[in-house]
Amino acid sequence: MKVFVSLLVLALVLCAETASNFPSYVTQCKRDENLNKCVIDNVYVIKNHFDKAIPKLYLPKFKPYIIPQFDIQTGQLMGSAKNVVLNNLDQFVLNDLKMDLDKNEFFVDVTFDRIDGECDYTLKGKLLLLQLNGGGKAQFFFNKVHAVLKMTGEDMVKGDEHYKSFNDLKLVLEIDGDSHINLEDIIPNNKEISDVTNKVINENIKEIVKDLIPYFADAMSQIVSNILKGVFNNYSLEKLFTYKCGLPGSISSRRMQVMNMNTLIVLVFVAGSCAAIKFPPFVTQCKRDANLNKCLIDNIDVLKKDHFTKPIPKLFLPQFSPFHIPRVDIQTSSLNITCLDLYLSHMDTVVVNELKMDLENVELFVDVLFEKLDGRCDYQMKGKLLVLELNGGGKGEFNLTKVRGLIKLKGDMITKGGEHFISYKQNELSLDMQGDSTVKLENIINNNKELSDATNKIVNENIKDFISEILPSIADTAEQIFLSIMNKLTQTYSIEQLFIQ
Ligand SMILES: *[C@@H]1O[C@H](CO)[C@@H](O)[C@H](O)[C@H]1NC(C)=O
Ligand SMILES: *[C@@H]1O[C@H](CO)[C@@H](O)[C@H](O)[C@H]1NC(C)=O
Ligand SMILES: *[C@@H]1O[C@H](CO)[C@@H](O)[C@H](O)[C@H]1NC(C)=O
Secondary structure (H helix, E strand, O other): HHHHHHHHHHHHOOOOOOOOOOOOOOOOOOOOOOOHHHHHHHHHHHHOOOOOEEHOOOOOOOOOOOEEEEEEEEOEEEEEEEEEEEEEEOOOOEEEEEEEEOOEEEEEEEEEEEEEEEEEEEEEEEEOEEEEEEEEEEEEEEEEEEEEEEEEEEEEEEEEEEEEEEEEEEEEEEEOOOEEEEEEEOOOOHHHHHHHHHHHHHHHHHHHHHHHHHHHHHHHHHHHHHHHHHHHOOHHHHHEEEEEOOOOOOOOHHHHHOOOOOOOOHHHHHHOOOOOOOOOOHHHHHHOOOHHHHHHHHHHHHHHHHOOOOOOOHHHHOOOOOEEEEEEEEEEOOEEEEEEEEEEOOOOEEEEEEEEEEEEOOOOEEEEEEEEEEEEEEEEEEEOOOOOOEEEEEEEEEEEEEEEEOOOOOOOOEOOOOEEEEEEEEEEEEEEOOEEEEEEOOOOOOOOOOHHHHHHHHHHHHHHHHHOOOOOOOOHHHHHHHHHHHHHHHHHHOHHHHEEE
């Protein structure tokens, strides 16, 4: 059973937190390619603390480990062991440990060098050819206890946090070395025959152990399962694991000192919830290093290629292709245009010329070029354009090429608990039309197709002027949209969650 225990431990270890919640000697593991190694390292550290319970991890004392009661019932034999004391549970080697949090698969292969202990037992029934009906103290040892544990889990959501529940746990036990059992008083009040019986039992110990091992394995599975529940029911994944969090460069040096090691993360947890953002698999979580900007640009390139046609709710990204804007109001000195249900297509032709995410100064600068941008909406227009008096409405469409956008955001860093959130406030977005454009505005002169066609011709002949008149209003709308998307993301997720330290 110790085995299970250890396993459990492993599991726990997965990622105990340092700071307030977790013992200081435990390293909170990051969810990255080093996760398994990190967990293994933790297991080896935690085993040095097996001589006490570790309440913060819901771990019992393992040295020794005490099982209050353990029953065996085979066809011919009924037995129970009480106050089972197991020693040496810290003498183990982890042969393998694999956690796949995405696939929900856990695998542990561990060998305990020697498990020994004692208990109060009763046995009744037939063992080998012996009729037994005794009880008393028992001592035992098992050498090279090899346990392989496989679990599958399920994701559960409670409130905002994610939990794992383990519903399928398979444990295979083997005893590869020697075993020995001594059952005092197995024949009541007859030491001599008891000794002989024990001799017979131990001559056949391999066989006996083989029969009993499924029971051991069951019992252990129960224990493992309880321990896992203790940890995984009480701690969300957000609390157990680090989701590649890190702190922005601007945090104070005092804090930095607290954090050397890999504890940035920890700090985060201390404060609260480094909620697991499960990034979509095609999104690379960027590191806060010299390549941050390039990493972000690469992400945009991936998104625009294959993922603009659906929203990505996790990241608060709307569908971009086509991009729907319910209403755009354009107001120039002489003209009011309302555009309802504007659909923009070819957003995926965007090229990011430059992107600078400055976390220290809380600034973001983006320079993009849309090779092509087509739009359609239901428009209403009233006012004066050039010398024309307009008062019409209907289907409107425009085809633009080489639309350049410059975006500058400036915000504040807000600290909640130990985490840092950005709230962008100032926002500048300018648009520049660098290529050819055409527009088509049906019914621009109400109920007069001929005049409408002529007017469209004039508008298109003066398209640059027309566009530059209406562009500032469009930029205003784009600005609001961009700001709101960014703020949803940065006010919901902390810097620690969004970026890898
Ligand atoms: C927390 O762990 C303890 C100990 O294993 C368990 O009894 C309790 O039910 C757990 N709490 C929740 C909410 O599951
Ligand atoms: C445009 O709308 C504004 C606000 O509704 C109004 O004050 C203004 O007179 C309108 N301009 C024209 C040309 O209709
Ligand atoms: C815009 O482009 C589409 C397809 O490329 C074309 O069908 C449409 O007529 C164009 N509209 C204008 C106003 O140029």
